[in-house]
Amino acid sequence: MEVLQTEDVRDFFEQAASLLVAKEACNNLGLGILNRMMEKGSAAQGSAQPYLGLVKEAGKPVYVFLQTPPHNLILPDIDTSRPEIFSLIARHLYHQGIHFPGVVGPVEAVRPFGAKWEQLTGKKAEVEMKQLIYRLDEVNPLETEGGSLTLADEKEEALIKAWLVGFGKEAKVAMDEVRAGEMAKDFIASRSVYLWVVDGRPVSMANQSRKTKNGVTINAVYTPGAYKRNGYATALVAALSQKLLDDGNLFCSLYTDEANPTSNGIYQKIGYQVVGESIMYSFVKKSTLSC
Incomplete structure (x- = not known):
């Protein structure tokens, strides 16, 4: 060799x-x-x-x-x-x-x-x-409390930046103000970051990330503390996953922290299935x- x-x-x-x-x-x-x-x-x-x-x-x-x-x-x-x-x-x-x-x-x-x-x-x-690495081919039917999937734009840049800092802390990944600001600009320019909006107020965030031949990855899923435990992340990821499938992708994928039962439970409820592990x-x- x-x-x-x-x-x-x-x-x-x-x-x-x-x-x-x-x-x-x-x-x-x-x-x-x-x-x-x-x-x-x-x-x-x-x-x-x-x-x-x-x-x-x-x-x-x-x-x-x-x-x-x-x-x-x-x-x-x-x-x-x-x-x-x-x-x-x-x-x-x-x-x-x-x-x-x-x-x-x-x-x-x-x-x-x-x-x-x-x-x-x-x-x-x-x-x-x-x-854990998850794959979804079909979204499970879910009941939500209301809200809508909305593509973020320039007016939400400061919000996306702040939420990326919060995401970094929760996910235990390096995310200072500078990096968060650069990522927020890139996400918005790429038209990849989405919000779940309830009564005109953004309550959760997710990003359409890497594209492969047949699939697409979702990352940076984050709900601020004040809005947690309302099912907003579940509704957002389900709606975004369905949109990405409707756009022609055969599957969606994402990573989760193996030690986080909340996020793993959310994605499994939506229809994501474990296909691999990563360390x-x-x-x-x-x-x-x-x-």
Whole structure:
């Protein structure tokens, strides 16, 4: 086996597509990023050049991986993977001097990679989050207390920014005022962020995110504390999911924190079904004891 790198996003996608699309919903993160780069160029993910890697055996790709600096390394869910592949990738990245804060992917990929990375770098792999990946093909019939799905526009930019900060705190993801402001502008410009509006008042938020060949991902689902426990997030995600299916997508997907029973219950009620698991490791320097 050998590990190769390419800077040509389209060439990488052509070689990687069949491996990734076999589990399209589970690989929505990598596929979505690749689609966005092909549509808007590599700069869509930042100024640094993405790292696009292929593991080949007898000249054919058996595994692929990617990283867009300064974000985590993405290890997709691919049936042809084996533990030795991840040790090989770790050694290759280490000798190439590639830096990343962590790694995300299925447990069977992340665990052997993390063990080898610890060995090579002396850093400690710490579990940051365990997630479930859901897929929905049909929305269950639901009764709601009223409200309507509304596309957010420029007048809601400050609201979206504030709610993204709140979302970051709840989801335990890095989200300062600057990043939230940039994301709010991008969401509104992309016409991707929706609100659930009751009696003229926005009460919940969700964003249409990554697009894959047959599906689309929903993220940034957030309801402020004052509006929780009214079924607003359920109504919003159900309505947005139905809209996205009506728009021609064959399925919707999303991630949840495995440890959050509320969000998992909401999505299962709507009709989302677990199709995969994902774990995120961060790599930190090991502490040393001083005398």
